[in-house]
Amino acid sequence: MQRPQRIRIKNESGKLQSLPDGKEYFQELGGSGDILFLGIGPNPDLLTEFFPDESYYYYIECPEYEKQIPSLLALPAKFKKIQSYDATFFNKNSFRLILYTPNKRLFPSFWEPITSKLTLNKTEICSKIQSKSVWIPGNDHSLLVPEISKAFARADFTYRVIAPDAMRRNMLSLLKQELPEIVFSINFNGLDNSGETFFLLREAGVKVVVWMVDNPFHVISGIKSAYWKEVPMLITDDWFIKPLRKLGATKIGHLPLATDPDIFNPNVPLYPGLDNRIVFAGRSSFPKKVKFFAGCEFSSKDERDAVYAINSGIKPNFEWWINRDDITSFWPEPNVRSSGFRAEQTGTIWRTETLKFAGSNLTVFGDEGWRELLPDVDLRKPIDYYTVLPAVYTNSAIVLNMTSPLLPNGLTQRNFDVWAAGGFLLTDQTPGLSIFPEELVKECSFSTPSELPELCDKYLADPQRRIELSKKWREVILKDHTYQNRIRNILNFIN
Known part of the structure; x- marks a missing residue:
C-alpha cells in the first residue's frame, strides 16, 4: 500500500521540508483550561480527532506557514485564531499549551520567541533581581575565554564560564540559579542553531552579544535559522559589516582583537638562542x-x-x-x-x-x-x-x-x-x-x-x-x- 504523500513547504531558510501530521507531533507544554495550539499542522481536521472534547481550538500560526497551506484559509468556527502580537494571551495561565513540534525547525525565528515567553511565564525567573555578572560559554582553555573573563572581572563583573552543552541543555535551570546581565559568546558558542537559547535569554532580560573572531560566514553557515540576524554581533574584521547588514543583521559593530599585558610583557624569563633569529x-x-x-x-x-x-x-x-x-x-x-x-x-x-x-x-x-x-x-x-x-x-x-x-x-x-x-x-x-x-x-x-x-x-x-x-x-x-x-x-x- 502506498503511503500518502506529505505536504512540503519552504521553511524560513528557503528549503523544502515535509510536514508530518500524526498525534505524536503535538507536544504538551503544560497548563490547563482551553487548548492553545502553537501551530495546527497541515491537517486541522485531524485535531478534532486527536482532541475531541474541546469546545474551541485556540491557535497561533506563523504567517509564512499559513500562506503555504490552503486548508488554513477556511477553518471551522471552532478554531479561534490569536494573533502572536496580542500580549494579553501571554499572561493568561488558563491555557493548555500544545506545540506542533516541527515548527521549531520550520520557522524558529517566529516560534522561539513565543515559546520562550510562555515558558518563562511559568517560572519566577523574570522577577529575579539581575546580578552584575556575565556568563561566557566555553571552558578555561577556550579561545579568548581567560582574557575576556579577567577583563570583565576588572570591570567589576562577576563571571561564570559555562560549558556550551550545559548552556544549551540547562538554560532554565541556570537562570533559576542566577539572572546575569550579559551572556558573551565567542563565535555563537553556547547558542543553539534554532535560537531557543538566545530567545530565552532575551525574554529574561539578559543582554546577549556574540563576538565573531573568525570568518563570520563560516560561523553562520552552520545556523539554519534566521534568528542570528537578531543577535547583537561584534566582529574583528570590519569588511564583513556591509554584507552582514545586507543579509539583515540588525545590530553589528567592529571589535578588533587585543592583548592581555599580564601575560604579554617584557618581564618574562630569558628564552636563549633567539637574539638574531x-x-x-x-x-x-x-x-x-x-x-x-x-x-x-x-x-x-x-x-x-x-x-x-x-x-x-x-x-x-x-x-x-x-x-x-x-x-x-x-x-x-x-x-x-x-x-x-x-x-x-x-x-x-x-x-x-x-x-x-x-x-x-x-x-x-x-x-x-x-x-x-x-x-x-x-x-x-x-x-x-x-x-x-x-x-x-x-x-x-x-x-x-x-x-x-x-x-x-x-x-x-x-x-x-x-x-x-x-x-x-x-x-x-x-x-x-x-x-x-x-x-x-x-x-x-x-x-x-x-x-x-x-x-x-x-x-x-x-x-x-x-x-x-x-x-x-x-x-x-x-x-x-x-x-x-x-x-x-x-x-x-x-x-
Whole structure:
C-alpha cells in the first residue's frame, strides 16, 4: 500500500521540508483550561480527532506557514485564531499549551520567541533581581575565554564560564540559579542553531552579544535559522559589516582583537638562542580543517591563480575569491564555504612563500606540517600560548606575522601580543592596521613576500631602531588595545 504523500513547504531558510501530521507531533507544554495550539499542522481536521472534547481550538500560526497551506484559509468556527502580537494571551495561565513540534525547525525565528515567553511565564525567573555578572560559554582553555573573563572581572563583573552543552541543555535551570546581565559568546558558542537559547535569554532580560573572531560566514553557515540576524554581533574584521547588514543583521559593530599585558610583557624569563633569529610561531593549518571543509576543492587551476596573484603583488584573500568565484549569496547557501576553503589554502601558500623569503635566520615554532612545506627550516615544537610564547616574542630579534586571507581586513593576536611583550614585529599589510598610527605601520609592514629580505636586513643591522620602535608600539598597545579597552567597547555597544 502506498503511503500518502506529505505536504512540503519552504521553511524560513528557503528549503523544502515535509510536514508530518500524526498525534505524536503535538507536544504538551503544560497548563490547563482551553487548548492553545502553537501551530495546527497541515491537517486541522485531524485535531478534532486527536482532541475531541474541546469546545474551541485556540491557535497561533506563523504567517509564512499559513500562506503555504490552503486548508488554513477556511477553518471551522471552532478554531479561534490569536494573533502572536496580542500580549494579553501571554499572561493568561488558563491555557493548555500544545506545540506542533516541527515548527521549531520550520520557522524558529517566529516560534522561539513565543515559546520562550510562555515558558518563562511559568517560572519566577523574570522577577529575579539581575546580578552584575556575565556568563561566557566555553571552558578555561577556550579561545579568548581567560582574557575576556579577567577583563570583565576588572570591570567589576562577576563571571561564570559555562560549558556550551550545559548552556544549551540547562538554560532554565541556570537562570533559576542566577539572572546575569550579559551572556558573551565567542563565535555563537553556547547558542543553539534554532535560537531557543538566545530567545530565552532575551525574554529574561539578559543582554546577549556574540563576538565573531573568525570568518563570520563560516560561523553562520552552520545556523539554519534566521534568528542570528537578531543577535547583537561584534566582529574583528570590519569588511564583513556591509554584507552582514545586507543579509539583515540588525545590530553589528567592529571589535578588533587585543592583548592581555599580564601575560604579554617584557618581564618574562630569558628564552636563549633567539637574539638574531627571525621567528614565526603558528600552525601550518588549523585543527579539524579537513572535516570543516569536507567536500570543498582547491584545484590545480585555483592554485595557479593564487600563485600568479601573489607574484603580481596581490594577496588573494576572501574578498578576492568570492569575486573570482562569483559568489553573490552568503547565507543560507553553503557556496561561500568553498570560497573560504580556497582562501584558507591560499593562506598556506602566502605564509609559506613569505617564510621562504625570511632567509637562513628563520626559526619556526609549529607542527610537523611545516616539514613538508619548508623542509630545511629550523623547526621547533609548538609552544604554550600563555607561558612560553611571551618569552619567545620578547627574546627574538624579529617576529613575523602573516594574516589569514580568510579575513580581508583582519589582524591576528601577534599584532598586539608581540608589541606588548616588548618584541619587534614585521607584519603583512591589511586594512585592519588602520587602527594603529600610520607612521608606525609604515615602518613595520610589507605588502609582498619579496619585500621581506630588505626589511629584515635593515632591522637586524639596527637593533637600536628596533628598540625605539618597540617602545613606541608598546605605548600605543597598552593605551588603546588591551582587553580591558575592549570590555569598555562591549559595554558601550550593548547599552
